[in-house]
């Protein structure tokens with residue numbers, strides 16, 4: 620699939636830029652958006668010429684949540700029977716690095732998708748929230764777990780129980796976002812960050828992503844062992860030989876991804 624109706628995809632050298640594009644619904648995430656994102660992320664992961672991806676929305680909204688109008692009429696049997704939202708695991712299965720560039724509202728599923736990214740760069744107008752409680756439900760795309768891991772119990776509880784939004788400044792202080800930049804230069808800054816990652820040795824980038832994610836899945840001793848094994852494994856790559864030779868010879872490394 621390349622002709623998307625809810626996404627705009629551009630290539631910037633080794634960086635793929637994906638824009639959510641349902642302005643009439645503030646980029647609400649319906650089944651079509653999910654299907655197209657799964658396709659776009661799989662294409663990115665499979666393309667050796669692409670080394671980093673940026674997912675962004677519009678200036679007003681990264682995404683205002685899962686599509687309430689699509690979910691409204693569903694019952695338990697539909698939701699449980701279809702394992703509704705399980706498809707997002709195809710997005711989080713992406714092995715290569717990706718960044719969420721968030722401007723405006725990142726609410727409910729919007730906040731949850733941003734938190735699926737390897738990290739978030741926020742525009743200074745960004746607003747994060749998990750307001751599902753006001754709809755009689757809760758986060759369902761990982762928000763309670765990822766928000767608690769990112770900002771701790773107190774703020775995660777407060778946001779999930781009251782629906783309070785967090786602005787960009789608070790989100791940076793709390794550790795939800797890596798960096799805040801002026802909203803007007805958000806995409807440019809995110810593309811710059813992505814280009815920097817894209818210029819790194821690709822196998823080391825895959826390993827770094829995998830080991831940091833392990834910190835959220837494994838007990839410490841297992842995580843440290845996992846890290847060490849991946850580190851050992853990188854000594855079997857051409858890029859380790861090249862990277863260390865380049866350091867000693869005081870020149871930039873040239874990576875083969877082997």
Ligand code: CAA
Pocket residue numbers: 643644645647648683684685686687688724726727728729731750751754757758759760762
């Ligand atoms: N689903 C479907 N449509 C949505 C939507 C959503 N999550 N969010 C906004 N829209 C639609 C609105 O219905 C409206 O459409 P119409 O013009 O056809 O009425 C259009 O987008 C523009 O929205 P507003 O007129 O509401 O814009 P606003 O500037 O006045 O308000 C807002 C912006 C505060 C973000 C408000 O739209 C809002 O509160 N949206 C819903 C936020 C929300 O509750 N998100 C959680 C969804 S549930 C979820 O995500 C579950 C989960 O865990 C994954």
